[in-house]
Amino acid sequence: xxxxxEIVILSGKGGxxxxxxxxxxxxxxxxxxxxxxxxxxxxxxxxxxxxPLRQDEFKxxxxxxxxxxKCIQCGECEKKCRFNAISRNKEGNFIVxxxxxxxxxxxTYVCPVNAIKMNPQIVGNWYVSETSFGTMVHARxxxxxxxxxxxxxxxxxxxxxxxxxxxxxxxxxxxxxxIGCPVISSLSSAALALIVTEPTLSGIHDLDRILATCKQxxxxxxxxxNKADINQSNTEKIQQFAxxxxxxxxxxxxxxxxVVKNLSKNLTPIDSDNCGAVKKEIKKISNDVLRYLSE
Amino acid sequence: xWISVASGKGGxxxxxxxxxxxxxxxxxxxxxxxxxxxxxxxxIKPVIKEEFSYTELIPxxxxxxxxxxxxxxxxxxxxxxxxxxPVKKAIFFPELCHSCGLCSFVCxxxxxxEEVPKEKGRIRKGEKNGQLFIEGILNVGEASGTPLIRxxxxxxxxxxxxxxxxxxxxxxxxxxxxxxxxxxxLITEPTPFGLNDLKLAVExxxxxxxxxxxxxxxxxxxxxxxxxxxxxxxxxxxxxIPFSREIAEAYSxxxxxxxxxxxxxxxxxxxxxxxxKGVNTSG
Numbered sequence: 267x268x269x270x271x272e273i274v275i276l277s278g279k280g281g282x283x284x285x286x287x288x289x290x291x292x293x294x295x296x297x298x299x300x301x302x303x304x305x306x307x308x309x310x311x312x313x314x315x316x317x318p319l320r321q322d323e324f325k326x327x328x329x330x331x332x333x334x335x336k337c338i339q340c341g342e343c344e345k346k347c348r349f350n351a352i353s354r355n356k357e358g359n360f361i362v363x364x365x366x367x368x369x370x371x372x373x374t375y376v377c378p379v380n381a382i383k384m385n386p387q388i389v390g391n392w393y394v395s396e397t398s399f400g401t402m403v404h405a406r407x408x409x410x411x412x413x414x415x416x417x418x419x420x421x422x423x424x425x426x427x428x429x430x431x432x433x434x435x436x437x438x439x440x441x442x443x444x445i446g447c448p449v450i451s452s453l454s455s456a457a458l459a460l461i462v463t464e465p466t467l468s469g470i471h472d473l474d475r476i477l478a479t480c481k482q483x484x485x486x487x488x489x490x491x492n493k494a495d496i497n498q499s500n501t502e503k504i505q506q507f508a509x510x511x512x513x514x515x516x517x518x519x520x521x522x523x524x525v526v527k528n529l530s531k532n533l534t535p536i537d538s539d540n541c542g543a544v545k546k547e548i549k550k551i552s553n554d555v556l557r558y559l560s561e
Numbered sequence: 562x563w564i565s566v567a568s569g570k571g572g573x574x575x576x577x578x579x580x581x582x583x584x585x586x587x588x589x590x591x592x593x594x595x596x597x598x599x600x601x602x603x604x605i606k607p608v609i610k611e612e613f614s615y616t617e618l619i620p621x622x623x624x625x626x627x628x629x630x631x632x633x634x635x636x637x638x639x640x641x642x643x644x645x646x647p648v649k650k651a652i653f654f655p656e657l658c659h660s661c662g663l664c665s666f667v668c669x670x671x672x673x674x675e676e677v678p679k680e681k682g683r684i685r686k687g688e689k690n691g692q693l694f695i696e697g698i699l700n701v702g703e704a705s706g707t708p709l710i711r712x713x714x715x716x717x718x719x720x721x722x723x724x725x726x727x728x729x730x731x732x733x734x735x736x737x738x739x740x741x742x743x744x745x746x747l748i749t750e751p752t753p754f755g756l757n758d759l760k761l762a763v764e765x766x767x768x769x770x771x772x773x774x775x776x777x778x779x780x781x782x783x784x785x786x787x788x789x790x791x792x793x794x795x796x797x798x799x800x801x802i803p804f805s806r807e808i809a810e811a812y813s814x815x816x817x818x819x820x821x822x823x824x825x826x827x828x829x830x831x832x833x834x835x836x837x838k839g840v841n842t843s844g
Contacts, residue, residue: 279598280729281572285754306730307569307761309754327638348661350711365736365769370661371638409731409765415704443571443729444597447704450656466813468576468600475598478701496806497813526804529752530784 270299270429271457271559272422272437274485278472280443282462283492286525287548288440289313290534292399294552295559297434299425300397302404303418303452304442305390313532316395316402324405324417326389327369334359336381343373343382365410387411392421394428401428415447422455436559445479453480458558459487460516460551465500473504477513487513490551494518517551519544563723564836565594565742567766569758571729573748574778574802577812579726580604581819582746584692585829588721593696594713594738595728596682596706604817607687607694615697615712616678617660622651626673633664633674655679656704682709684716693721706734714741731765739766744836745773746799751786759787763796772839776832779804797839799832 275291277284289310292300302310330351332343337360344352344360351366352373362373374382389411395402403421407414425437441452453459459480463473473489480487489508494501501518508515524541528534535541536548566579576593580601583591593601620633620642629651631644641657642664644650665674682699697713699706706728717723727738739745745766749759759775766773773796777787780801791798802808802818811821819825 277571279572279600280568280570306732307571307758309570309757312753312757346662346666365740368659368661369638370659370663371636372661372663372666375636375663375666407732409761410736410768412733412736414732444706445701446597446699446706446734448732449597450702450704464813467603467815468598469813471600471603472598475701482702493809496809500813521806521809523804526752526779526781529754530786532753 269426269455270435270437272439272455273458273460273555273559274303274439274441274452274456275460275462276441276449276452276476277443277462278445278476279463279469282464282469283519284443284462285309285440286529286534287462287490287492288438290536290548291552291555292438293534293536294549295436295438295556298400298436298438299429299434300400300402301421301425301437301439302402303421303439303448305405305407305414305417305421305448306409306442308404308406310402310440311404313534314397314399314402316393316397316404318393318395320394322392323388324390324392324420326387326412326416328384328386329364329367329369330362330371330373330382331385332360332362333381333383336379338379340378342376342378346372346376390417392417392424394424401432403428415451418448418451419454422452445475449479450483453483453485456485459485460490461487462490462492463504464493465491465497465504467500470500470504488516489513490516491518493521496521516554517547519547562744562837563725563742564744564746565725565727565739566746566748567727567735567739567762568729568748569731569762570749570755573750573755574818575729575748576600576726577604577817578746578748578776578778579724580817581825581829582833583724584817585819585826586722586833590693590695590717590721590723592713592717592723592725594710594725596697596699596709596734597728599696599698601726602694602696603815605689605692605694606815607689607692609685609687611686613684614680615682615684615709616680617708618662618676619655619658619660619679620653620664621675621677622653623673623675624649624651626670627651628670628673630669632667632669636663636667660708682706684713686716707737710734710737731761736765736769739771740769742771744839745771746836747773747775748778749775749787750779751777751781751784756786756790759790763794774799774836774839777801799835800828
């Protein structure tokens with residue numbers, strides 16, 4: 267059987283409603299695996315309440331440490347480190363700033379007395395969980411840790427394995443904000459990117475950059491405008507931009523206080539009847555996604 | 562004094578608050594370190610006076626000199642180099658390279674690996690009515706904004722206070738933007754997402770041993786989600802900005818919250834004063 271189709275929800279700019287939409291789609295679309303790839307601010311679990319079946323540690327790169335007893339204070343390591351991770355402390359000893367160390371090991375090569383060793387780091391945990399809406403793979407990166415791109419690749423790989431085992435054809439991925447390494451990792455092997463934007467100047471600016479990123483990695487993208495009625499002229503600008511570039515706008519979700527009200531009770535807009543217009547638009551989007559998945 | 566503005570969660574109003582803080586307090590410099598999606602210029606609308614490219618060194622392997630011994634590939638922990646010995650080929654994956662320089666150091670053949678600059682992004686400096694402005698713009702397709710943030714911090718003048726607008730989340734670029742700052746202002750919103758991501762951000766700044774405080778955006782009367790958490794954890798709330806469609810609409814047009822909030826300037830001057838006092842007492 268082929269790989270399951272990955273639908274990744276991205277936004278460039280944070281706070282456009284990515285996770286709210288991802289949760290709603292996870293509830294509306296059957297027969298899929300759910301992935302939270304926003305590993306440094308994973309929020310999908312709040313609304314989907316996963317029950318962990320399995321938990322594993324995630325190892326990041328190693329970071330250096332200097333044995334001050336062996337160190338002869340030649341300073342070669344400090345000179346070679348391009349990340350400014352090595353400096354002298356108040357006592358005059360060379361020390362490694364673990365936040366700055368990128369684990370390249372250059373220092374270990376130049377140390378004449380083998381005083382530096384590399385220590386593997388556990389940078390987070392990842393989970394396979396059961397939810398009322400399907401199996402979910404998610405992770406929690408220790409705040410301040412690096413290597414989130416690798417962690418994203420790992421959770422997506424696991425989701426593919428689960429999909430294969432269960433005969434499921436699709437994977438819904440809630441992606442991280444921005445355009446950097448975790449986003450690139452979320453995009454790799456995606457069948458479709460749903461880009462959630464908002465009609466603000468920053469939304470438009472970031473939309474442009476995330477679409478360029480999708481293009482660079484050859485991923486088909488469609489646009490969803492959230493809070494579409496907050497600035498009609500900006501919404502029109504996005505529409506014109508999409509028309510000019512042959513991009514489809516899959517939905518325009520109105521601004522409504524009910525969304526925040528529902529969220530503060532751990533509910534999505536589709537879970538109650540107070541959010542009519544928002545609910546209707548999300549259902550329309552989910553039907554379009556279903557049609558795409560069955561193609 | 563350097564104040565960084567961070568949030569954990571995206572879209573909490575980090576940029577509009579950072580811009581407002583800079584605009585209300587004279588002689589500050591606004592630094593946009595959200596290099597993946599820099600948006601501060603949309604609000605400050607600076608006149609750009611200087612723009613230059615930010616480069617990092619990457620290896621250029623000269624196959625005519627290379628003996629394909631594979632030492633560089635073995636040494637590279639990021640697996641950015643592959644040497645195909647049987648067919649005498651060297652392959653370099655620039656998106657995996659961290660520019661540490663180890664490959665050229667271990668190469669036994671003189672000049673077989675040359676280090677050449679590669680543009681990672683651009684740095685722009687500007688000004689608007691005396692308000693200084695610096696931003697970094699990461700090139701699309703570049704994996705990590707961290708080197709660019711590290712690089713642009715060198716251009717922040719030390720003779721005045723800097724407000725550093727960081728990216729969302731809690732990973733490497735955020736650590737680089739809040740590192741070396743004197744105070745971290747965490748912007749959050751009273752939703753379960755906001756609270757969850759705030760907790761992660763608090764964990765990060767505590768681990769980094771940085772003084773910090775909270776500003777609640779999109780506050781609604783009766784919602785005490787953040788207040789309850791702050792009280793339990795004994796974290797100071799420096800201010801609250803109400804949830805309002807008017808602020809959201811202004812934001813959509815590039816108008817920062819300081820210009821919409823009644824007594825906005827006073828509000829942000831007051832926050833800055835509280836930060837200064839907090840920094841003085843804890844330091």
